[in-house]
Amino acid sequence: MRAMRIYFAGSISGGREDVQLYAEIITLLGEFGTVVTEHVGDRSLTAETGEDLEPRLIHDRDLQWLRSADALVAEVSTPSLGVGYEIAYGVQLRKRVLCLYRPAQGRRLSAMVAGCPGLRLIEYGDAEELRTAIKHFFSGE
Numbered sequence: 001m002r003a004m005r006i007y008f009a010g011s012i013s014g015g016r017e018d019v020q021l022y023a024e025i026i027t028l029l030g031e032f033g034t035v036v037t038e039h040v041g042d043r044s045l046t047a048e049t050g051e052d053l054e055p056r057l058i059h060d061r062d063l064q065w066l067r068s069a070d071a072l073v074a075e076v077s078t079p080s081l082g083v084g085y086e087i088a089y090g091v092q093l094r095k096r097v098l099c100l101y102r103p104a105q106g107r108r109l110s111a112m113v114a115g116c117p118g119l120r121l122i123e124y125g126d127a128e129e130l131r132t133a134i135k136h137f138f139s140g141e
């Protein structure tokens with residue numbers, strides 16, 4: 001049986017404040033399958049420089065990876081156009097979609113994610129809750 005392919009989505013142009021957290025989530029996801037987007041947790045990929053590739057190539061490559069994935073896991077605490085776009089695409093393709101959100105004062109998750117029936121949304125506060133949410137999602141609970 002081939003390993004599950006997991007597409008992890010996290011903010012790049014939207015801001016890299018959570019990049020360390022993305023790297024930790026990618027490590028956790030590695031217990032359940034192959035993460036096809038490990039670069040999202042790479043500190044050297046910044047909002048200003050990004051990857052040194054044409055936007056069209058990034059777009060087509062990322063959507064190809066998403067089509068080939070079994071599940072999409074998105075960290076949505078930092079708002080990102082690209083992550084929202086990937087979530088919509090994953091939902092349209094009827095992929096399994098998990099959105100991870102850390103509530104904080106002064107911000108609110110977009111209703112387009114919070115109200116989407118095609119995904120699982122988990123709110124978490126610490127690393128333990130994050131781990132539990134990911135474990136439950138991949139064990140089908």
Ligand code: 6K6
Nearest residue numbers: 009010011012013014047050051080081082083
């Ligand atoms: C240009 C400017 C900053 O970064 C870039 C290009 N680099 C990217 N390389 C790989 N994937 C990307 C890149 N930019 C966006 N993505 C995809 O969109 C990733 O899969 C992320 O999950 C998501 C981030 O979207 P934005 O809008 O925050 O960049």
